[in-house]
């Protein structure tokens with residue numbers, strides 16, 4: 001069976017193979033495969049069973065694609081992280097006809113690879129300054145749909161693709177659904193900085209109130225260091241990343257904090273995304289998906305449609 005995008009990535013990251021994921025499932029959709037002309041959507045096959053968190057990510061991604069990516073959407077932004085491969089899987093499931101004249105813009109190296117391996121047409125935001133829909137993951141989302149992003153150090157491109165999009169949608173598992181930012185994502189706000197300015201910005205952030213140590217004894221304000229690499233993490237844009245936690249009182253007003261950090265000279269972009277999301281989709285452990293929208297509405301859906309329903313839904317897509 002062809003390897004779905006999510007399995008490809010998982011296999012790549014874990015060093016294992018797609019066979020790590022066991023087949024058999026309660027849900028049925030077409031197997032995802034690189035986009036190939038002339039291929040019909042296959043009849044239903046079982047989806048692989050995934051651990052709870054992975055399954056929650058998949059549910060959120062599938063529901064968001066079904067609701068926000070219709071046939072009329074031709075320029076689509078693809079975010080970064082471990083939830084986004086399921087977004088690509090669901091887009092592929094819409095079939096060749098739906099995807100043949102679409103272009104997909106990545107938020108970084110990982111999503112670029114994802115788009116290419118899926119056989120989708122790759123573009124960039126310098127060619128397409130207006131995007132129909134961008135779907136991306138998040139590290140934490142608050143009650144007002146503000147989010148922390150940049151766990152994968154992609155926040156600069158992610159924010160450009162979010163801002164350029166008519167509709168920006170977040171997909172995440174239940175662990176990311178929060179009241180106040182910084183509650184579950186405690187390692188701090190990811191801040192991309194020009195390398196030569198990092199020490200000055202660290203000092204600025206410390207003066208602003210970012211602690212060197214967290215109350216639990218873990219490190220606070222830090223320059224993010226590479227794993228299996230001596231030295232700092234370098235972003236896709238050649239910059240460094242600082243992780244800056246702030247006390248709850250300051251995290252309660254992320255807009256104010258965002259503006260203050262962004263004003264520090266040497267800061268390229270801040271991983272606080274405020275007042276940008278149209279909706280956030282959270283996959284739950286019980287198989288439901290919680291949808292919080294920018295109009296304040298909260299919705300819950302209990303199942304992801306199977307193949308024929310998906311096809312009908314794509315054809316009838318009413319999302320503007």
Ligand SMILES: O=C(CO)[C@H](O)[C@H](O)COP(=O)(O)O
Pocket residue numbers: 079080081082083084136137138139148149150151152153154155158
């Ligand atoms: O902001 C990001 C990368 O910079 C990711 O979207 C964020 O880290 C969420 O990733 P995941 O879907 O793996 O939880």
